[in-house]
Amino acid sequence: MRDRNRRLVVDELRRAGLVSRAELARRTGLSRSTVSTLVADLQAQGLVAEREVDGAGPQGGRPPVLLSLERAAGVALGIDFGKRHVRVIVSDLAHTVLADLERPMETEQSAQEGFDAAARLSMQALREAGVEQTDIIGAGMGVPGPIDVASGEVGSSAILPGWVGVRPEQDVSRQLGIPVKAENDANLGALAELTWGAGRGTADFVYIKVSSGIGGGLVLNGQLYTGSGGIAGELGHSMVDEHGPVCRCGNRGCLETVASTRQILELLRPARGSDLTIEEVIAHAREGDRASRRVIGDAGRAIGVVVAQVCNVLNPAKVIVGGDLSAAGDVLLDPLRDEVTRHAVPAAGGNVEIVPGVLGRRAEVLGAAALVLRDVDAFALHPPRDVQQQAG
Known part of the structure; x- marks a missing residue:
């Protein structure tokens, strides 16, 4: 029970940033005496600090004393x-x-070359942040492919073929000397939108990442859902044309073969040049270019057919669209919405809110950090240096 209450306090401090003891008690449902005891323990470990805010308190009294998680934590x-x-x-x-x-x-x-690059960049980021390597309590890592829950290996449908069968958690943890948790990048996009973005306060939503591949992340009852083997959300490999082209996963006619940014560029490059980028396609579409609007709209319609089936099965409150193509806005989303309305049962398709993600290209890396932040109470039982030494 004490650990559970500690989790409530730490989680609320993380969400609120700055909060009084009284407000902390109200938000957690704990008594003020319990909150005071837990806060005192966290202060003794250097995990929570008191901060005076500018301005007088109620009835012109002393400035209120608020609590926050300590940088030294x-x-x-x-x-x-x-x-x-x-x-x-x-x-x-x-x-x-x-x-x-x-x-x-x-x-x-x-x-391995990617892991080496990440390690060097991590050290540079720590120097820029002004913190030591021993201050790291853990690392989250996004990988462009499914992670098998049992083995920790990157699955066969990964965007980077050379990563199939690699165990990134073990390799990067060994290289950095800290605990590492790896997850599919679309799942991390969902986690980031839940923590910072368009999914805040929404218990049930689907996140779709539309880039060179198409992936999905499911948030059910406020928690990331990955399925029994870690494969839940592979929307890009839903079949939309049984006679379509062969997908990198080995099946035919997957959504990814008709609606990814890779496919959009393949359609337009013969007429627009081999160096055409998806950013240029989106800019042309916003300027009214018919060909660009057509291919993006077709992608939206194909995605909408799959999303409609997901809505029938899961009945989410929101569908959040992220990834590179989400920058096209309503050029992509309006056709997607039309297909959901057309193909989903009215009770599911008529009530779902379909919106763009708000975190852009930062979504996946923010979600990687959120893997650690959402389990911060597990690390709060030990100072960061202890965690570092145990990991090494």
């Missing part, structure tokens, strides 16, 4: 691997981003 590291980049952030336990760095990565690089 440690920091979380978020690492995101994309098809052509690696990105690292450092966040304190109050969800303040202290450093955010990115570097390009060659598609042909091996997994």
